[in-house]
Amino acid sequence: MSMLIEALSFEEITVTSGISTLLRKLAQSGLDDATKAEATTIANHMLDETMEHSRTLSKILKMVAGGDRDEY
Amino acid sequence: MSTEDLLNDLREILDVETKAKDLYNDYLGRIDDKLIVDSLTNIRDDELEHVKLAGKLIDTIGRSRPQDIFIIEALTDFAESFPAVLVSTSVEKYLGSNLTILRYLINQKNLSCIYVAVNKPSSSLLRSFRKEGIDVDRMYFVDCTTVAGKEERRIVVSAGNLTDISIAISEWIQKVPLRKFVHLDAISTLYIFNPSDTVERFLHALVAKLRENNVGQVLIAMRDEMEKKSLDLLTSLCDSKIET
Numbered sequence: 095m096s097m098l099i100e101a102l103s104f105e106e107i108t109v110t111s112g113i114s115t116l117l118r119k120l121a122q123s124g125l126d127d128a129t130k131a132e133a134t135t136i137a138n139h140m141l142d143e144t145m146e147h148s149r150t151l152s153k154i155l156k157m158v159a160g161g162d163r164d165e166y
Numbered sequence: 167m168s169t170e171d172l173l174n175d176l177r178e179i180l181d182v183e184t185k186a187k188d189l190y191n192d193y194l195g196r197i198d199d200k201l202i203v204d205s206l207t208n209i210r211d212d213e214l215e216h217v218k219l220a221g222k223l224i225d226t227i228g229r230s231r232p233q234d235i236f237i238i239e240a241l242t243d244f245a246e247s248f249p250a251v252l253v254s255t256s257v258e259k260y261l262g263s264n265l266t267i268l269r270y271l272i273n274q275k276n277l278s279c280i281y282v283a284v285n286k287p288s289s290s291l292l293r294s295f296r297k298e299g300i301d302v303d304r305m306y307f308v309d310c311t312t313v314a315g316k317e318e319r320r321i322v323v324s325a326g327n328l329t330d331i332s333i334a335i336s337e338w339i340q341k342v343p344l345r346k347f348v349h350l351d352a353i354s355t356l357y358i359f360n361p362s363d364t365v366e367r368f369l370h371a372l373v374a375k376l377r378e379n380n381v382g383q384v385l386i387a388m389r390d391e392m393e394k395k396s397l398d399l400l401t402s403l404c405d406s407k408i409e410t
Contacts, residue, residue, distance in 0.1 A: 097193050101209075104189065108182055116175045123172060129230035133223055140179075140216050147209045154202055 102151040113141045180220035187213040245275040248382035249405035263410040278346040280338040282308045284355040308334040326359040328368040347382030354391040
């Protein structure tokens with residue numbers, strides 16, 4: 095179970111915050127419109143999947159721990 | 167926000183995604199439960215894709231250049247050929263584009279600027295330009311928003327009187343001896359005070375007159391505030407067009 099907690103924490107804290115910061119900086123950047131739009135689409139896709147990973151890991155953790163509460 | 171800042175962030179993300187992929191590979195070697203293995207395999211595959219996407223982002227952003235560079239590149243020969251350049255800009259990019267053009271043509275190319283101020287009074291513009299480090303000693307104004315008053319480098323006219331604007335520009339062309347350009351900020355506002363066909367006739371005559379006198383011209387147009395037909399006509403009058 096500890097490895098699942100480690101993975102969840104990694105996805106929720108490290109990866110999500112890194113991509114969110116990147117998206118904020120992209121919006122403020124002086125990149126040309128086409129590059130900015132392409133980069134933002136890719137970063138949003140990565141962020142969506144990372145959040146989905148967190149949801150999947152939460153479900154597995156709940157299943158492994160045998161709990162029936164909604165943690166989130 | 168510089169491109170290098172973004173690239174540094176992306177390198178960190180690439181590192182984090184690579185660690186995530188390795189983490190799941192390690193877990194997969196230690197878990198037997200099929201349901202969990204399937205879920206973690208899917209996540210690991212996503213992480214593999216994210217590593218590729220982060221690499222692609224580094225490549226895309228590394229190859230890109232700031233908007234300012236496009237404007238400067240488009241104006242490289244301006245001080246040699248003195249063309250008529252139409253700058254079609256969005257409301258959001260209007261201020262930044264205007265400052266980039268002035269900074270480049272006045273400070274770097276050492277041109278004098280006859281600034282036709284239709285949107286803001288020259289006093290307010292001067293304050294902003296000084297703050298931005300633009301050499302205002304090379305600027306001469308045709309001010310269409312100030313009601314009255316006289317200053318050494320300012321001629322006050324009405325935005326609704328295009329003949330007066332034209333006369334004021336001619337006056338500066340005669341008085342300013344150095345290599346110069348007319349910066350019309352912004353054409354779109356002239357349409358508020360004058361019928362479109364009058365503005366178009368005025369611009370047609372102005373572009374021709376400045377060409378004849380070998381005076382460069384930068385015509386700023388906020389495209390969202392103009393009809394496409396008028397913008398098309400302006401494009402055909404000018405030698406080149408910059409979109410920002």
